[in-house]
Amino acid sequence: MQKSEAKKRIEELRKLIAYHDYLYYVKDAPEISDAEYDQLFKELKDLEEAYPEFITPDSPTQRVSGIPLTEFRTLPHSVPMLSLDNAFEEAEVYAFEEKIKRMLKSDITGGYVVEPKIDGIAIELVYENGRFIAGITRGDGIIGEDVTQNVKTIKSVPIMLLVDNPPKKIEVRGEVFLSKEAFKKINEQQDELGKPPFANPRNAAAGSLRQLDPKITASRPLDIFCYAVANPKELNVTSQWELLQYLKKLGFKVNPLIKLVDSLKEVIEYHKEMSENRESLPYEIDGIVIKVNDFKIQEALGETARSPRWALAYKFEPRQAITKVIDIVVNVGRTGTLTPTAVFEPVNISGVTVSRATLHNQDEIDRLDVRIGDYVVVERAGDVIPAVVKVLKEKRETELKPFKIPDKCPVCGSKAVKYEGEVAIRCTGIDCPAQLKERLIHFCSKNAMDIEGFGEKICEQLIDKKIVKSIEDIFTITKSDLMKLERMGPKLADNLINAREMAKKRELYRFIYGLGIRYVGEVTAKKLVNHLGTLEKIKDASYEELISIPEIGPVVAKSIKVFFNEPRNLKTIENILKAGLKFSEKKTREGFFTGKKVLFTGTLKAMTRNEAKKIIEDQGGIVKSTVTKDLDYLIVGDEPGSKLEEAKKLSITILNEEEFLNKINQKKELKGPLL
Ligand code: IVH
Numbered sequence: 001m002q003k004s005e006a007k008k009r010i011e012e013l014r015k016l017i018a019y020h021d022y023l024y025y026v027k028d029a030p031e032i033s034d035a036e037y038d039q040l041f042k043e044l045k046d047l048e049e050a051y052p053e054f055i056t057p058d059s060p061t062q063r064v065s066g067i068p069l070t071e072f073r074t075l076p077h078s079v080p081m082l083s084l085d086n087a088f089e090e091a092e093v094y095a096f097e098e099k100i101k102r103m104l105k106s107d108i109t110g111g112y113v114v115e116p117k118i119d120g121i122a123i124e125l126v127y128e129n130g131r132f133i134a135g136i137t138r139g140d141g142i143i144g145e146d147v148t149q150n151v152k153t154i155k156s157v158p159i160m161l162l163v164d165n166p167p168k169k170i171e172v173r174g175e176v177f178l179s180k181e182a183f184k185k186i187n188e189q190q191d192e193l194g195k196p197p198f199a200n201p202r203n204a205a206a207g208s209l210r211q212l213d214p215k216i217t218a219s220r221p222l223d224i225f226c227y228a229v230a231n232p233k234e235l236n237v238t239s240q241w242e243l244l245q246y247l248k249k250l251g252f253k254v255n256p257l258i259k260l261v262d263s264l265k266e267v268i269e270y271h272k273e274m275s276e277n278r279e280s281l282p283y284e285i286d287g288i289v290i291k292v293n294d295f296k297i298q299e300a301l302g303e304t305a306r307s308p309r310w311a312l313a314y315k316f317e318p319r320q321a322i323t324k325v326i327d328i329v330v331n332v333g334r335t336g337t338l339t340p341t342a343v344f345e346p347v348n349i350s351g352v353t354v355s356r357a358t359l360h361n362q363d364e365i366d367r368l369d370v371r372i373g374d375y376v377v378v379e380r381a382g383d384v385i386p387a388v389v390k391v392l393k394e395k396r397e398t399e400l401k402p403f404k405i406p407d408k409c410p411v412c413g414s415k416a417v418k419y420e421g422e423v424a425i426r427c428t429g430i431d432c433p434a435q436l437k438e439r440l441i442h443f444c445s446k447n448a449m450d451i452e453g454f455g456e457k458i459c460e461q462l463i464d465k466k467i468v469k470s471i472e473d474i475f476t477i478t479k480s481d482l483m484k485l486e487r488m489g490p491k492l493a494d495n496l497i498n499a500r501e502m503a504k505k506r507e508l509y510r511f512i513y514g515l516g517i518r519y520v521g522e523v524t525a526k527k528l529v530n531h532l533g534t535l536e537k538i539k540d541a542s543y544e545e546l547i548s549i550p551e552i553g554p555v556v557a558k559s560i561k562v563f564f565n566e567p568r569n570l571k572t573i574e575n576i577l578k579a580g581l582k583f584s585e586k587k588t589r590e591g592f593f594t595g596k597k598v599l600f601t602g603t604l605k606a607m608t609r610n611e612a613k614k615i616i617e618d619q620g621g622i623v624k625s626t627v628t629k630d631l632d633y634l635i636v637g638d639e640p641g642s643k644l645e646e647a648k649k650l651s652i653t654i655l656n657e658e659e660f661l662n663k664i665n666q667k668k669e670l671k672g673p674l675l
Contacts, residue, residue, distance in 0.1 A: 006051050010059075013044040017060040018160050018251075025156040025223075026253040049641050058131045058159045063152050068213035072145040077124060078171060079230040081138045083306055084289065084313040090268060093290070096312045097264050100292065103301060103309070110294035111262045113240040114270045116255055117313055118225050119202050119284040120177030121209055123147075125157060125226075130166030132159045137209070150209055151176075153218035158251040167235060172252055174226035178205040179282045182221045191337055194422025197360055200381050201284050223283070226252040232295060239293045260293065267314075275316045284381065287315035319380040320389065321354070323347040328359065328372055328403050332411045332434035336426040340365060340405055342376070342388055349380045357386040361423045362405050369393070371400035409434075414568050419518060420555050428562050430515060430569045431470045437463050439516050443471055447522055448514030449506050452499040453492075461485045471572055474500065475579030508535060508583040515573075517563040519556045526620045527552065528560075530590060535583070539564045539573075550595045592663040593621030597630060601644055602637030604657055615664050627652070635660045 001009070020037055024030040030037075041060070048055050055062065087093050100108060122138040135151025136144040151157055154176065178186070183201035186208070190197050198204035208220035226247050229235065237243045241260045248254045257274070261267055271288050278285055292298055292310040301309040327343040339358060346355040357378055359365050368391050370376060375395040380386045405425050409416045414429030430439060437460055444454035451474070462468040467481045477500075482493040512535075513525035520528075531549045532538045538560075546557035563569055593616045600623070604612055612635070613623045624631060627646040634647040634654045647654060655663065 001047075003051065006047055007054055010044060010047050010051070010054050013040055013047070014059055014160070015162070016040055017044065018158065019162055021060065021155055022158060022162060022251050026158075026251060052642060052645070060159065063155070063159070064214055064218040065152070066149040066214055068215075069149070070212065072147060072210070072212075074139065074143050075134060075136045075146045076143050077136065077139075077141070077230065081122060081124060081141045081144070081173065082303060082308055083141070084311055085307050086287075087312055087314045088317070093264060093267065093271075093312065093314055096290070100297075100301060100309070104297065108292060108294075108297060110239060110292075110297065111260055112264075112267055113244070113258060113260055113291045113293050114267055115227055115258045115289045115291070116274055116281075116285040117287040117289045117315070118175040118177050118255070119200075119286040120175040121202070121206050123151065123174060123176050123209075123224070124230065125151065125172045125174070127161060127166065127170045127172070129168060130161040130163070132157065145210070147209055149214040150211060150217040153214055154222045154224055156224050156253045161250045163250055166250065170235070170250075171230035172226050172247065173228040173230065174224050174252070176205055176209055176222055176224050177201065177283050178208065178220065178222060180284065181282065186220060191333065191424065192335055194419060194424050194426075196363060196423045199360075199387055224253055225255045227254070227289075238295050240291045240295070240298075241293055243295075271314050271316075278316065285316075287313050289313050317350055319350045321347045321349045321378055322375055322392065323354075323378055325370060325372055325374045325376055325388075328365075328370075330405055330410050332409060332427055332432065334435055334438045336409075336428070336432065336435045337424040338405055338409065338416055338427065340403070342370065344376070344378065347378065349378065349386070352380060354378060354380055354386045357388050359388060362418075362425065363423050365403055365405075369402070371396075371403055373398070373400045412568065414566050415562065417562055419559060426518070428518075428566050428569070430563075430572050433469075436468075436470075440468065440471060440474065442516050443514040444474065444503075445514075448510050449503045450510065451503040453496045454499070458485065458496070470575070472575035472579050475504065475576065475581065504581050505584050511535070511581070511583060512538065515563070515569075518559045520560060523617065523620065523622055524552065524556060526617070527595075530594070530620055535573075539570070591619035591621075591665070593619045593633075596621045596632040597624050597628075598622065598633045598635060599624045599627060599631055599643060599647070600635050600637065601647075602640035604635075604637040604660075606657065606661060612660075619664075 017040055020030065020032060020040070044059070045061050048059065048061055057065070087096065097108070124136045124138075124144065125132065126134040126136070132152065133148075134146060135148045135157070137147055138144055152159065178201045180201060183198065183204045186204050187197040198207060205222060208217055208222055211217045227244070229243065229247075232243055235243070235246065237246050244254050244258055259270055261270065267290055274285065274288050290312045292301065298308070298310040303309055323344040325342050325344050328340050329343055330338050330340050332338055339360065340362075342357050342359050344355060344357070346353050359368070359370065368388055370388055370391050373396070375392040377389040377392065378386055379389045407416050408414070409427035409429055409432055411434045412427065412429045412432040414427050414432060416425050416427050418425045427435065440459045440463065441456055443449055444451040444459060454474070462477070462485070465484060467477060467484065468474055479490070479493045479497055482488055482496055483490070509522070509525040509529040512528055513520065513522050527549055528538050532541055541560075543557050543561055546552055546560055547554060598616050598621055600609055600612060616623050627634070627643050627650065629650055631647065631650070631652050634643065634652050636644055636654055636656055644654070
């Protein structure tokens with residue numbers, strides 16, 4: 001393809017992809033299959049790789065781009081981003097209209113626009129000549145933070161406007177939010193990473209938008225609803241309703257529940273309807289926003305320093321109540337996290353009886369200073385687990401004891417520890433019934449003991465039916481035990497038993513990895529075996545011995561020590577061995593790539609990428625997916641991608657396929673000509 005042709009096709013593809021993004025993320029009505037979309041995206045990516053000079057920041061391939069920042073710069077808003085006055089009662093809404101009428105000395109013509117009040121983060125999107133150029137948080141209303149890199153990762157934010165004559169400049173305002181479902185998932189991830197959970201979707205959205213690394217923001221499915229512009233006068237629209245229709249036309253996502261109404265009576269009805277619907281919406285709303293529709297009237301009314309006189313937030317009844325904490329209980333989650341829960345005198349919060357609220361972790365208990373016997377304000381937020389908002393310390397009648405999460409697991413009695421840099425306190429017991437399912441699934445998984453067929457469903461049933469009560473039971477269960485499971489036939493049961501027998505001779509590193517010791521992944525497990533040789537030695541290794549192994553740091557070493565210091569874990573290991581486990585002698589080979597970080601680009605001739613990856617990993621090397629400063633080698637196959645240029649810039653050692661094969665000492669026959 002000629003350069004000029006490539007340029008043309010690149011532009012065409014960008015428009016096409018932007019259009020399909022719009023259909024999928026804004027209109028929720030895709031016209032092509034995911035596979036067709038991926039095909040377009042790949043074509044664009046390939047062309048841009050071949051002609052990097054044509055890459056522009058508004059390409060859909062550049063949604064996630066830019067390096068992590070150390071801080072956000074600030075940017076001013078061309079027109080201040082105001083706040084809204086709040087009303088909680090009908091009377092205040094009537095007073096709002098009365099005041100307007102008094103000021104206008106006439107009735108309001110053109111009606112009101114009513115919109116759901118999204119509980120998210122206000123943002124301004126700046127477009128010049130139809131291209132997205134900046135995303136700015138509200139900040140203090142005058143100056144906000146430049147979160148452009150992050151906003152660009154939000155798929156429902158158009159990177160280019162799909163109209164023939166876009167305005168020269170437009171600053172669109174809206175609310176960035178996370179769905180209730182995304183919020184739940186993010187909190188699960190936070191727990192797995194040992195990080196504190198977010199209290200509500202709003203905080204999770206704020207935390208996601210203010211990530212310095214745009215890759216993290218991109219992994220969170222942020223969304224947006226747009227509802228205003230900085231300077232509507234510059235556009236050919238005369239009312240809020242027209243503006244919202246215009247924003248839709250430009251490709252912005254506007255809430256489908258917006259409504260144009262004539263009277264306050266309808267406003268009140270809308271408020272009631274929304275308050276009844278709020279639980280069933282996939283995102284959080286905390287009220288409605290009432291806006292005088294006609295821009296001429298808006299202009300006549302003007303604004304105070306804080307908020308416009310033509311708009312009002314009519315909030316829903318707060319879902320809060322006061323009650324007394326009668327106990328704090330500690331539960332153990334499936335990943336071993338000890339989670340404290342406040343139990344209180346049952347209280348009715350807008351129609352739902354609430355008697356428990358999560359306190360998340362010790363940090364949260366300390367921050368609130370909540371103690372058994374305290375009176376607290378409890379809030380219920382949609383699907384979100386109720387939360388203690390604050391403690392009414394002035395209501396403490398007697399001295400109350402500060403609450404500390406115990407250092408023993410309340411379920412199994414094993415030691416519970418807080419790993420460095422984490423907020424959660426975790427149980428370290430391998431057989432802890434609370435975690436048994438997760439641990440068993442992990443133990444049997446492909447990269448661990450690789451017991452084929454023992455996936456999630458079978459493991460779950462084995463535990464639910466109490467056939468497996470501890471990891472070691474997996475090695476003693478019989479065919480007739482398996483026949484008690486649902487949808488089990490004699491043939492499948494035979495296969496499972498055979499698979500289990502085969503797993504008795506796996507390599508030691510798989511067993512170590514399968515134990516599920518925190519921070520001990522496959523690579524670390526291999527290193528332990530390479531350096532220490534036997535299970536006995538790994539079990540007994542001192543902290544000093546462990547940290548002397550390259551790339552095993554203090555946090556990992558401590559975690560290994562904690563695990564093998566737990567008598568219950570030693571007993572379980574002994575029992576597993578008694579069940580007839582023999583580790584195969586095959587150690588991972590010490591090789592050229594041991595402890596080295598490696599990245600591949602392009603196609604290898606002698607083997608697949610996965611085969612090459614396995615060889616590196618078998619030597620205890622690490623295969624990375626992006627170019628970073630600490631990379632040791634870039635291995636280059638046919639038709640390498642942009643990684644080659646990036647690596648050259650960072651002066652990373654580059655190996656071609658032949659050099660790579662020499663290093664791994666495994667010169668296979670090459671199918672094509674050498675590089
Ligand atoms: S209009 C000058 N419309 O609520 C008027 N705001 O409490 C600007 N919000 O700062 C706001 N949904 O972050 C408007 N449909 C909506 C909204 C909305 C949520 C937020 C916005 C604003 C805050 C005021």
